[in-house]
Amino acid sequence: MNGVPAEVAGREPVVVTAADARYGELVRGVNARYVGSPEAVYLVNSTTQVAEVVQAAVTRGKRLTVRSGGHCLEDFVFNPDVQVVLDLSEMNRVYFDAARGAFAVEPGATLIDVYELLDTAWGVAIPAGSFYSVGAGGHVAGGGFGFLSRMHGLAVDHLHAVEVVVVDAAGAVRTVVASREHDDPHRDLWWAHTGGGGGNFGVVTRYWFRSPGAVGQDPRSVLPRRPTDMLLSTVSLPWPEMTRQRFGRLLENFGAFHEKHKDPDSPYLAVTGGLVLTHRSGGPIRLDTQVDGGHPEADRLLEAYLAEILEGLGPVVRPRARRVPWLALVRQHARANSAQNDPTLRGDFKSALMRAGPPDHQINTFYRHLTRVDIDNPTITVSLAGFGGRINAVRPEATAFAHRDCSLALLWTVLWHDPADDGRYVDWNREFYGAVYAETGGVPVPNSVTDGCYINDPDADVADPRFNRSVTPWHELYYKDNYPGLRAAKARWDPRNVFRHRLSVQLP
Incomplete structure (x- = not known):
């Protein structure tokens, strides 16, 4: 080889x-x-x-x-x-x-x-x-x-x-x-x-x-x-037990922990936390955690992490953590995710990167939309993934990826099968996302809390003034201060604009 x-x-x-x-x-x-x-x-x-x-x-x-x-x-x-x-x-x-x-x-x-x-x-x-x-x-x-x-x-x-x-x-x-x-x-x-x-x-x-x-x-x-194995924990938080106060405490804890530990020297680099906020029609909210099993204090890190995230939520059933070989975990994730294996699914997706945890007005919006009864689709989720750590060890200008001070990555997802439902679910996602970021014009404008969007989860709506009502152009959401350098590279390497799409880097 x-x-x-x-x-x-x-x-x-x-x-x-x-x-x-x-x-x-x-x-x-x-x-x-x-x-x-x-x-x-x-x-x-x-x-x-x-x-x-x-x-x-x-x-x-x-x-x-x-x-x-x-x-x-x-x-x-x-x-x-x-x-x-x-x-x-x-x-x-x-x-x-x-x-x-x-x-x-x-x-x-x-x-x-x-x-x-x-x-x-x-x-x-x-x-x-x-x-x-x-x-x-x-x-x-x-x-x-x-x-x-x-x-x-x-x-x-x-x-x-x-x-x-x-x-x-x-x-x-x-x-x-x-x-x-x-x-x-x-x-x-x-x-x-x-x-x-x-x-x-x-x-x-x-x-x-x-x-x-x-x-x-x-x-x-x-x-x-590669890790020898991973220490895994999944905690389910049923919607019938999820009051607004409990929901808010969960998001506050999750956001605060990852903001506190977003630096590259965090003692929790071996911990990757994910919070899957389902719509109430889609089953319980899920707190998924992975810890590098080779870390000498893997068990202690997991316990400390869960204690902080679940603090103040009252009684929570916590199944015993389990160890899974790294490659087996990768294969299991591939087999278990039905959404990745269904070629008939239609979808709409939106992303956001966060420097800090969601503030109270965003938490209120999450709760309001995820508990609405005028829509019933178990695939509706907002996934919050722990970010930062060694990602933030690199200077923003050293690579084209400029988001080097973030703590969370968010992904909005809604899936469906019938083309007749396109308008309904696309509108739902637009309304939900726009409401969360209403104070910054409907998009996560880079500031002390939000830091734009992730280009690998592209969303053409952020280039549409109907949905991006801010003064921040789409390319600043994805590339921030690195966009001029990308335009210069575009001019040198693709001067005829052969390679283009709705969110492609524009020629100078």
């Missing part, structure tokens, strides 16, 4: 058109709301083939988009304007590149494949996301946040280099390798892929991962060691 494997030879890219039985599967992603009708889908298996398809599309003036894992939550890949879809799912190799002393990950590799191979072969991990079927291609470019991030930072904090197929001002295609080395003349292209989001600058055909400060060429020492 050392070295760069030879590119697959012997055939041209596979071209799938509407006459092919496979077409329907290849023109849709995880969100069934968005189905494309391109002239063709090109399945490629090498960087050379990517460059050929991109060059042909540019030469013929065809609108092109790129799919790696198909998890884009908006219509950035599949929309009526797209004529050519470049499908990278066959480019899914993960290997140790001895020449670079780094792990190479191709864009079509799903996170479960990355985790399994790195763990089984070398005992290392990348602190990326928890959704197993997400493709590395767009996920890494947006930052990459997951269960190991409080201990080890974001995926991009370990990104050593990136290979990108780009298009110059004359329409000529070339392949560029850009690294984090300060003397690399292409370093700005590497930087743009450390949180600038997918579909902006070119087609990523390979990522290389090696932690800053790693020494030597032993594959087992260039990335974080």
Whole structure:
């Protein structure tokens, strides 16, 4: 598995058109709301083939988009304007590149494949996301946040280099390798892929991962060691017992703990807490906690954490914590999440990053909307995940990911099957989200409490003045002060704006 494997030879890219039985599967992603009708889908298996398809599309003036894992939550890949879809799912190799002393990950590799191979072969991990079927291609470019991030930072904090197929001002295609080395003349292209989001600058055909400060060429020492096992706790808080006072105390405790422990030297880096606020039609609120089982004080950390979060709530049933091997936990999460495995689900999603816990007026809004009786959908949730820790050890300008003083990441989710319900549930999510952030114009404007949005959970509404009534533009919510640098990279590497979508980085 050392070295760069030879590119697959012997055939041209596979071209799938509407006459092919496979077409329907290849023109849709995880969100069934968005189905494309391109002239063709090109399945490629090498960087050379990517460059050929991109060059042909540019030469013929065809609108092109790129799919790696198909998890884009908006219509950035599949929309009526797209004529050519470049499908990278066959480019899914993960290997140790001895020449670079780094792990190479191709864009079509799903996170479960990355985790399994790195763990089984070398005992290392990348602190990326928890959704197993997400493709590395767009996920890494947006930052990459997951269960190991409080201990080890974001995926991009370990990104050593990136290979990108780009298009110059004359329409000529070339392949560029850009690294984090300060003397690399292409370093700005590497930087743009450390949180600038997918579909902006070119087609990523390979990522290389090696932690800053790693020494030597032993594959087992260039990335974080994976946890031996995880200490897990799940506490259910039934809605019939959830008064407004109890609900408020829970959110106050959860927010206060994570604000207090958001710094990179927190003694609770090994603890990742998640609070899933369900609608009352969806069963109990859930407090999920994971602790690195290899920490010498894992049991004490878990007990102390739960004591703080549950303090003042009265009697709470706490099932006994259990230890699960790290890789088994990753696999279990993949199997257990039915929403990830249902290709017919339609959805709407919104995100927010918080520097502090939610203030009282936001807590009131959460409670009011989650207890409403005029809607009945058990998939309605707001998930609060512990953020910060080693994520906050990196300067905001050092990578394109600018949110380096946060304590919580929030995700609004509502799912449904019937297209006739689109308007109802999209409107619900808009109303709920807008009410929570009513005091800042309907969006989480960066200030002392909120810090914008996460580009890997894109929401085109924040660029719509009907829903973003603040004076803060959408790009400040996602990129803050790093947006001018991203625009400069866009001008250099995609001057023809070949790679674009509704929230793409704009040319200067």
